[in-house]
Amino acid sequence: MEINRRDFVKLIGTAVAGIAVGGGAAAIMKIPKSLEHVLFSGPKKETWKLTACGRCPGGCSLRVRLIDKFPIQAFGNPLSPINDGGICSMGLTSISDLYHPSRITGPLKKVNGKFVSISYNEAYNILSENLKNVIKENRQDDIFIIAQTDSAVRTDLFNKFSKAAGIKNLIIDNYEGNSLNPYYDAAGDAPGFIDFEKCDYILNFGSRLSEMSQSPLYFSRSLIDFREKGYKITAAGSKLTGGIFKSDEWVRIQPAQFGELALGIAYVLLKDEQYDKNAEKLITGFDSIKKYILDNYYPDNVEKSTGVPSETIVQIGRKFEKAKAPAAYFDETILYSSNGTLNAQAIIILNALKSFKGFGKVKDSFYSSIINNANAASGNAAFNTFKNTIANKNSIKVLMISGSNFIFNNTDQEKLKKEISSIPFIVSFSSFIDETSTYANLIIPDHNDLEKLDLNFNESTGKSVITVQQPVVDPFYKTTDTGDVIISLMKDLGAKSDFPYTGVADYVKSIAKKLYDNRTGTLMTENKFTEIEKGLRKIGWTSDQYSSFDDFWDSLLEAGGWWNPFGDKDAFAPKINLAGKFPGKFETIEMPSKNKLTLNIFMKNLDYRGSMSLNPVLVEQFGHLWSVFYLTWVEINPETARRFSLDDRSSAFIKTSKGKFPVVVVYNSSVLAGNLDVPFGLGHDILGDKAGINPLMFTENIFDKVSGKPSLTETKAEIVSSSSRSING
Amino acid sequence: MAKYGMAIDLNKCNQCGACVTACKVENNLQIVSKESAAKGRVMQWMRLTNLSYEGNDPDVRPVTIPSLCVQCDDPPCTKVCPVRATYKRDDGIVAQIYPQCIGCRYCMANCPYNVKVFNWFKEDQPVEYEKCYNKDVAVRMKGVVEKCTFCIHRLQKAKEQAAAEHRKLNEEDYIPACAQVCPSHAFTFGDLDDPNSAVSKLKRDYRKFVLQEELGTLPKVFYLNAKSM
Amino acid sequence: MKRKSGFIILFIICAAAGFYLFNSAPKQSTGTGGVTFSHYVHTKQHNIKCKTCHQNVETEERAGIPTIETCSLCHSEIINPNSAEEKKITEYVTNNKPLLWLNYYTVPDYVYFSHRRHVKIGKLDCALCHGDMTEQKSKELNNYKPILMATCFDCHKQRNITTDCGNCHH
Amino acid sequence: MNNSQMVDEDEVLFKPIYHSGKGFYILAAALLTVFLFGVIMYVRQLVYGLGVTGMNQPVTWGFYIISFVFFIGISHAGTLISAILRLSKAEWRRPITRMAEVITGIVLVIGGLHPIIDLGRPDRIMHIFERGRLQSPLLWDMTSITAYFTASTIYLYLPLIPDIALLRDRGGRFNKLYTILSWGYQGTEKQKHVLEKAISILMVMVIPIAISVHTVISWIFSMTLQPGWHSTIFGPYFVVGAIFSGIAALIIVMIVFRKAYHFEDYLKDIHFNYLGTLLLVMSLLWFYFTFAEYLTTFYGHEPVEMRVFLYKFIGGYAPWFWLMVVCNFLIPLIILSNSKTKTITGILVASISVSVGMWLERLIIVVPSLANPRLPFQTGIYIPSLTEFSIFAAAASAFILGFMAFSKVFPLISIWEIKEGREESVRLVSDRLNQYLPSKGHIKKIV
CATH class of the missing domain: 2.40.40.20 (Barwin-like endoglucanases)
Structure with missing residues (x-):
């Protein structure tokens, strides 16, 4: 058969078309990747589990929806007295971190500038060797721990570890601790919360209570109730955000000048002689401070330096002095300015003039008996120490970083980066390679919040609530709970340690055991009580019956938490000692000008x-x-x-x-x-x-x-x- | 037949945006790329919007409202749909049928509240987001219009649950995601036909206002003014 | 004429070759990673009810494909020593290896279909939609009953059930 | 008619059908490239989704809808002008009706496809037929465009039949096609009578259909609640605009083909002079409508409407708005009202300016309203992407290509009408004149 050119072209054309059609058909029949989960499906069983949100100190209880044991959604637990079914954006999306593709899947060691995967035992040995070497030379001061955790249990573990190993430089960066540090500085004690049952006027210095505070969801609801009752909120601040928006009056002021405003208001109270006489006993050196304020903080002077009209200052002062139980409130936000702590302490003086009537403290019996030093960051080193040490002496031998990405959230980052690279050994417990952990020599990744067991306490709500953060899913990767690493280290390094627990789970259970023994409270299964029930419960009657602790533990996990609906409160009125700070001087703040x-x-x-x-x-x-x-x-x-x-x-x-x-x-x-x-x-x-x-x-x-x-x-x-x-x- | 409606109390809303996120994750809304976002194609069924400012200097405050499909009783969007892809159900919910929609976007052009969004692309979604898809809600195909449905899948599930338990649908059985998650309980959701429901009571509140009342679209989502400062 | 048919044959051969070359669909076309599951053996011979394996059928919207745990209820020991397929499944059970099933009956993503609604509340028979699965012997679904929207519609209209689009499409 | 006479007096009209120059092929290749590029861009849009365009959340309609309105507007050139001229028995119409009708036919196809290009799911287009809702203006629109397309195609085809018969008789290529299409037309008295009757029925029918088409298109906009769209004069406003742009397009086409195919002998200055005057009248009418539309808006001073108004007058769309006014009003007014500038070149310039201006007018109507919706918080801007531009270019080149293809198969000027005119129009006109003139001054019959 002879084939001419035309036929040849036709033949090729047919062949190509054939292959294209066949291939196309095959491509269509191929199961696309996106459909695989539909085609190869499991039982698709839906379950719900209760846990606690670990995103902020708030302590909200979460209901997590799981399909085939994989969490897909999170909602608020309507029975939780803190969030009452509500949940914020962070909590709603907290699930997806679990599946984040950048999660570190196992311990990493840096070799020649690159991270290589190693086993946990190897990683742990490297860490403990390094620590042992430094401790052997008695140079515990050259070990720094920077831990950012809102978990009381973990804070406690870090405190115990540093005590056992003799490490002084423990920096706990947690919201509650930071907020209350000025109180600890001045009074050795801090109020637990604004007592919404007593308080009738809130003067808010820059805190965004319902947006970003120690428990935003709780404050969202409480502030609304507070205003519904007819009480007023005055907010001072530079920015009108949602949190400040829920106030009745807004005073525009630069955050760095809060202290002067507070003292200006204090001036009104002192001048009118309307302050609580108890204050004279509360404040050490009351007379000199009084004189200092009366001399320097005449409202017109304050107007000059802050720009707040003197009439406004007087008005606020009058409101503050008329209120039976006012609360001048601040939190961590105030610290981010050059006068930060000083401003906070000026506000503490203002509060002391009214004997802290608007504040309360949860009676020791509930928290402190259960966990020692639950939230306190007091006595720990400040981040400043780290910065000064690293800048001046350059002698830090070991740096342990847990949960903190301090390079990202600090200024002067270039300098920090340079200095941190000179530290010979850095261990990070981060789950991600972020701006800070990229400088680590060793990474032992922590579990995700949904894989951890923990207890959440939050005193700032004034409610005695403990929510259980239970693992809703088995760990995805070869990660280790940082708490477990710390406990192992404590056993290896701290000869004096008398810590009897084998791990975090064990420790958490021991805390729950105290609850079981104590029984002052109830499972978080309902949050409304009848009057009769209230009365019965107050005299110690309880309907909860458990055959054993294990039985109790199971019910606790199922209920997601434990709380004491009638937890007693203590009034808060500590001695204020501001020796050397007042009379003091505020740094002058440069105000915006035409071009600056x-x-x-x-x-x-x-x-x-x-x-x-x-x-x-x-x-x-x-x-x-x-x-x-x-x-x-x-x-x-x-x-x-x-x-x-x-x-x-x-x-x-x-x-x-x-x-x-x-x-x-x-x-x-x-x-x-x-x-x-x-x-x-x-x-x-x-x-x-x-x-x-x-x-x-x-x-x-x-x-x-x-x-x-x-x-x-x-x-x-x-x-x-x-x-x-x-x-x- | 129930007629579902929603009241949003601006006195309680503190603009935290939980409703926005809740809507996004509950309904598997696409996360768009940076380029698409720059072009103005972010997909939100619910958003927080600054309506205006109130008060005098120095205490000027924005009036920010959570805005979603107001579920008009006389919806302009359903009128113009050429294929009945959007229609008003008997229970008052204005539904969108994605497999029916031809993507002409006429309903979007005629929506005076601008609450409908279009799937300009089928964009690659982050893995961690895909894993958390809500299995009750379809992931929309490209080229169709989508909108808030008052979380109609929740209504279906609630009805089914009630039927399985041989009882009537209670008011608390069905609540859209935005209303459920609101930390300050600014949302009240319920049956407007029932004069005793919480939402009907709020409808008679003196603070009530609806958006663009003059258009006569009879929105079933209404707002309660913030109380004076 | 001859020439034309020659071209057609060439086209078919090439198409087949193209299909073979580009075909990357899973080679084991049914059952579980190589195991051929027989509905006939399970339901007709051993008289096992549908919901024994499809456990969620009355509680969830998805009927649920059995996991290896479900299989292990019976297959932890050998029932029929002659069956080659059973040997495979026992191997899976002893190793506790998860099974990957190929789903024949699926509803598209944009359709909401609840088994509970239809089986528990509506009290419908499985065979109404799925056909007689008890006769299903081989790996090919020889009496596969296609489910179209028209199928749903007919049934809903017959029983006077709502046909509102929004009830199934959301 | 003497069919055996090989050298026709209108030979120049047949010439384009049999002879194509080098320029023709180069131009065709260039246009085909542009067209194919547009097709590729459309396929890309099909694959990736409408996101490849510049449309966004508030501005959900853009280039495609603008082009749709614009092209459908041009389509009025045709049928409406030719029908009106035929109806009014204007003798000078003879060489221009065909071109006008061809414009309509081609442009309707192009314009009618634009809403489908605009669809997010063109694969579901059959839903419109299966479960269309007649309440939706889009359905009205589809119905009227289909009707208009049918009517105008027939209206193009009927007067073409005698010419096809001529071509068939000449022999040559496409003879089979001509034989089929000419329907055995031999030019007998009876055939002629039937044809003329059919044409006159159609030309009466086509006018209301044409007006309805553009009215309905305007209703797509004015039925909505959008500020700037919800207006009662949109119907006539769109129709006037459509005729306006139609005349401009017709003039451009006439001048181009006059030059390219040497039709100088058929399309004389007087045609352009008349059309120019018509363009001027439409320009004034357009200005009147525009003025009325915006004056009411401004006087009412409704905040919602004013946002759109200000956006057009001094805001982001001001350059386009004022360019539109210049193009649509000032330039035509200056050129066409002055006899010195009212030359063919001048008229061409005016027509091009009107075409641009009318495109801008559609832009001014569609985009600013969408960009400034009723609730002030979601505003948008619209920057078209390459896809939209290339599809517009493809549509424009498809228009020219269509014209070129038509000119290679059928005569662009109605030969039989010219012949008829030559034979009969003097008699007809003088007859008619004698009807109006006072009896004393009757002109003599010229036979």
Whole structure:
């Protein structure tokens, strides 16, 4: 058969078409990857488990929905007295961290600048060898531990470990501790909570109670009830966020000037002679402080330095003195300025003038008898110590980092990075390779919150509640609970240690055993009681019957927590000793001028340490309030913006002494004129979605002298329009 | 037949955004890429929006409302749909049938509340987000319009549960995700046909207002003004 | 004419070759990683009820595909020593290896279908939708009963059940 | 008619059918490339989704809908103008009706496809037929466009039959096609009578259909609650705009083909002069409607409407808005009202400016309203992507290609009508004139 050219082309064409059709058919028949989970399905059984949220100190109880033993959704537990069925964005999305593709799957060791996988035993041996070597030379001071944990159990373990090993430099970075440190400094004791049953006026200094505090969800509800009762809230602050929004009056003031405002109000109380006479006994050196205030804080003087009209100061003062049980409240937020601790202590003086009537403290019997030193960070070193040591002596031998990403959430990062690389041995317990753990020599990854066993205490709600954070899923990877590592180390290093428990689970159970023995309270199965029940329970009657501790433990896990609905409260009125601090002097704060604006870095609600960037939903929704997505924005008063001819939604640059960064301009009439409000939380360069900018990289090196916290509100900046192209909204 | 409605108390709302996130994760809404987000294609059925500012200087405050599909009783979007992909159900929920939608976006153009979103792309979702998909809700295909459905899958499940237990549907059985998670209980959800339900009582509250009442769309989602400062 | 049929044959051969080359569908077309499951043996011969293995059928929206634990209820010991398939499954059971099943009856992602609703509350027979599975002997589903939306619709209309789209599509 | 006469007096009209120059092939290849690129971009859009366009959340309609309205608008050129001219027995219509009708036919196909290009799920287009809701303006629109397409295709085809018969008789290529299409037309008296009757029925029918099409398209917008769209004059406004852009398109096509195919002898200055005047009248009418539309908005001063109004007048769309006013009103007014500038070149410039202006007008109508919805918090901007531009370019080149293809098969100027005109129009006109003129001044019959 002869084949001419035409036929040949036809033949080839047919063959190619045939292969294409056949291949196409095969490709269509192939099971796409996205369908595999449908085709190869398990029993698809749905179950619900109760656990506690570990994202913040709040102590919310979670209901986790599992399909085939895999958690897919989390909701609030409606029986929890803290969150009452509510849940925040962080809790809602906490599940997805479990599946995060960047999670470290096992212990890692750095060899020639690269991480290699090793076994847990090897990792543990390296860690304990290093510690032993330093301790052998009696150089415990060269060991630093930086632990960021809101868990009381873990804080306790770190405290016990450092005591056993003789390590002084333990830095516990937890929200509650940080908030109360000024109290511990001044009074050796701290109030537990605002007593909403007694309190009738709240003067809030920059705290965003219902957004970011020791228990945002509890405060959300309590503040609403508080206002429904007709009581007023006055908020002072530079930014009107949701938390401050729920106040009746807003005083615009730069956060660094809270102390002067507090003393101005104290002046009114002292001048009117309306302060609680008990205060004279409470405050050591009352007379000198009184004189100091009366001499220096005449409202007109305060107006000059803070810009708050003197009438407003007098009005607030009158409200404060008229209230039976007022509470002047502050929390960690106040510490992020150069006068931070001093400001806080001025507020403590103001509270002392009313004998802390608005505050309360949970009766010792519930918490302290169960766990010693539950939340206290008192007596621990401040982050400042670490920074000074590393900068001056350069003698740190071992650094242990647990849960903290301090490079990301500190200013002057370049210097920190340089200094930290000179430390010979760094061990990190992080679950991710983040900005800080990338400098580690050894990583022993911690469990995810959903894989851990823990107990949550939160005193700041005034409710005696203990929620159980139980593992809802078996550990996915070869991770180890940091608590277990610490306990093993304690046994290996601390000769004096008398810690009898084998692991965290054992320790947690021992705490539960105390609950079982004590029985002051009930399972968290209902949160409303009839009057008769209340009466019966007050006299010690309880309907709960358990055959053994194991029986109790099982019921506790099933109920998700334990609480004492009628927990007694103590009044809070400690002795205030501010020796050497008052009379003192506040640093003068440079105010925004015509061209020098103030860069005011604020934290997004619930994003305590910039960890939102881990979660894809939260990263996308970061700027949802202003419809700015994946970008860092600046909220600016329209009048200020017009002065620099910046349009709404246009892009601009903010210039500081450290450099410039791009932002999207957002008009917000409730921002202080002269302020540039920039959110913190985006801008991770190693971890998470690489979106936005970390404004901390551009702040000047201003720190609070006492706590070493960076000042986020005093950097001077300029703003320049970068182009007229507007961004979609 | 029940007629579902929702009241949002602005006096209680503190703009935490839990409802926004809850909606996103409950209904498997797509997470869009940076490029798409820059073009204005973020998918939200529920969002927090600054309606206006109130108060005088210095105490100027934004009026921020959680805005979602208001489930009009006389919805403009269903009128113009050429294929009945969006329609009002007997229980008042304005539903969207994704396999039916042809993607003409006429309903979006006619929605005076701008609450419908379109699947411009089928974007790759982060692994950790895909693993947490709610199995009760379809993941929408590209090219269709989607909207808030008052978490209609929850209604179906609640009805089924009630039927299995041989009882009537109680008011607390069915609640959309946003209303369920709200930390400050700003949402009240229920049956507007029942004069004794909590939401019906709030409908008679003096603080009640609805968005764009003048259009006569008869929204079933209404707001309660923040009490004066 | 001859030439034309020649081209057709060539086309078919090439198409088959293309299909073979690009075909990457799982080679074991049914059952569990190589095990051929027979509904006939289980239900007809041993008289096991559907819900013994599909345990969630009355409690969940998905009937549930049995796990290896379910299989191990019977297959922990050898029942029929002559069966080659049983040997395989006993191996799975002794090693506690999870089974991957190929699902023949699936509803698309955009359809909400609840077994509880239909089996427990509606009291429908499994065979109404799935056909007579007891006759299912080989690995090919020879009496596979396709379920289309029209099938649902007919039944719903017959029984006077709602046909509102939003009840199944959400 | 003398069919045996090989050298026709209208030979130049047949020439394009049998002879194509080098330029033709180059142009066709270039246009085909543009068209194919557009097709590729559309396939890409099919694969990835509508996200490849520049549309976004508030601006859910963009280029495709603009093009849809624009092309359907141009389609009015055709049928409406030719029908009106035929109906009014304007003798100068003879060489231009065909081109006008061809514009309609081609552009309707292109415009009618745009809503399908705009669909997120074009694979579900059959849903419209299976379970369409007649309450939706989109369905009205589909119905009227289908009706218009049917009517205008027939209206194009009927006057074509005698010409096809001519071509069939000449022999040559496509003879089979011509034989089928000519339906055995031999030019007998009876056939002629039937044909003329059919044409006159159709031309009366086609006018209301054409007006309904654009009214219905305007209703797609005005039935919604969008600010700036919810207007009662949108129907006539769109129709006027459509005729306006139609005339402009017709003039451009006429001038281009006059030059390319040497039709100078058929399309004379007087045609352009008349069409130019018509364009001027439409320009004034357009301005009147625009003025009325915006004056009421401004006077009412409703905040929602004013946001759109200001966006157009001084906001983000101001450059486009004022360019539209210049293109649609100022340039035509200046050029066409001055006899010195009202040359063919001048008219061409004016027509091009009107075409651009009318496209801008559709843009001004569609986008600003969507970008400024009723609730102020979600505003958007619209920057079209390459996909939209290339599909628009493809549509434009499809239009030209269609025209070129048509000119290679059928004569662009109605030969039989020219011939008929040559034979009869003087008699017809003088007859008619004698009907209106006072009896004293009757003109003599010229035979």
